[in-house]
Amino acid sequence: MYGLIGKFTAAEGKRDELIGHLLEGLRDMPGCLSYIVASDPVAPETIWVTEAWTDEDSHKASLSLPSVQDAIRKARPIIAGMESIAQTQPVGGHGLSSVG
Amino acid sequence: MYGLIGKFTAAEGKRDELIGHLLEGLRDMPGCLSYIVASDPVAPETIWVTEAWTDEDSHKASLSLPSVQDAIRKARPIIAGMESIAQTQPVGGHGLSSVG
Numbered sequence: 001m002y003g004l005i006g007k008f009t010a011a012e013g014k015r016d017e018l019i020g021h022l023l024e025g026l027r028d029m030p031g032c033l034s035y036i037v038a039s040d041p042v043a044p045e046t047i048w049v050t051e052a053w054t055d056e057d058s059h060k061a062s063l064s065l066p067s068v069q070d071a072i073r074k075a076r077p078i079i080a081g082m083e084s085i086a087q088t089q090p091v092g093g094h095g096l097s098s099v100g
Numbered sequence: 101m102y103g104l105i106g107k108f109t110a111a112e113g114k115r116d117e118l119i120g121h122l123l124e125g126l127r128d129m130p131g132c133l134s135y136i137v138a139s140d141p142v143a144p145e146t147i148w149v150t151e152a153w154t155d156e157d158s159h160k161a162s163l164s165l166p167s168v169q170d171a172i173r174k175a176r177p178i179i180a181g182m183e184s185i186a187q188t189q190p191v192g193g194h195g196l197s198s199v200g
Contacts (some may be wrong), residue, residue: 003138005105005148005185023192034136034195036152038103038188048105048188050150052136052195085105085185088138088148092123095134095152097195 001033001096002056003088008047009081015045018078022049025071031058033096045080052090101133101196102156103188108147109181115145118178122149125171131158133196145180152190 010018019037026035031054040046053059062068090096110118119137126135131154140146153159162168190196 019191026194036190036193038190041189048186086148089141090136090138093136094126095195095197
C-alpha cells in the first residue's frame with residue numbers, strides 16, 4: 001500500500017470552498033482505499049488530507065482522471081500552500097475500503 | 101468527527117512488533133471510523149497512525165477498552181517516542197467506516 005499525509009493551506013476565507021473541491025474530486029478513484037479530508041480546529045486556513053492507495057501508481061493515475069483534473073483546476077486559485085508531511089506504507093487497520 | 105495524526109517511534113528493531121500491537125488493539129472500537137497504521141519507508145523506526153472517530157469522547161473511551169489496555173501494556177516498553185502531528189476535524193472523504 002501507499003499512503004500520503006498532506007497539509008493544505010487555503011487562501012484566506014476559502015477553506016470551506018477548497019474542502020468542497022477536494023471532496024468533489026475524490027469520487028470513483030480506482031485503487032483508493034481511504035481519502036479523508038479534515039479541517040484544523042485551531043488554524044483557520046489549514047486542511048489535513050490523509051490517503052491510502054493500493055500502490056503509488058494508482059495515486060499517480062488518479063491525477064489524470066477528468067474529475068480530479070476538474071477539481072485541481074477549481075482548487076488551484078484558492079490554494080495558498082501545500083506541504084507533504086509524509087509518504088507512508090500503510091500496513092493495515094480499520095476503514096481501508098476495497099472500493100476504489 | 102474527531103481526528104488524530106500521530107507519529108510513533110519504535111525502539112530500535114522493534115517497529116514490526118509495535119505495529120502488531122497497534123493493529124491487535126484496534127479491533128471493535130465503538131465510534132472508530134478509520135484507524136490506519138503505516139510504516140515510514142525512509143525512517144526505519146517510524147510509524148504513522150491516522151485516525152477518525154465519530155467524536156472525541158469515543159476516542160477517549162477507547163483507551164479504557166480491555167483490548168486497547170492490553171495493547172498499550174505490551175507496546176509501552178518498545179515505544180521510544182510519540183508525537184502528535186495534529187488533532188483534526190474530519191469533514192468527509194472515502195473510507196470512513198460506519199462500523200466501529
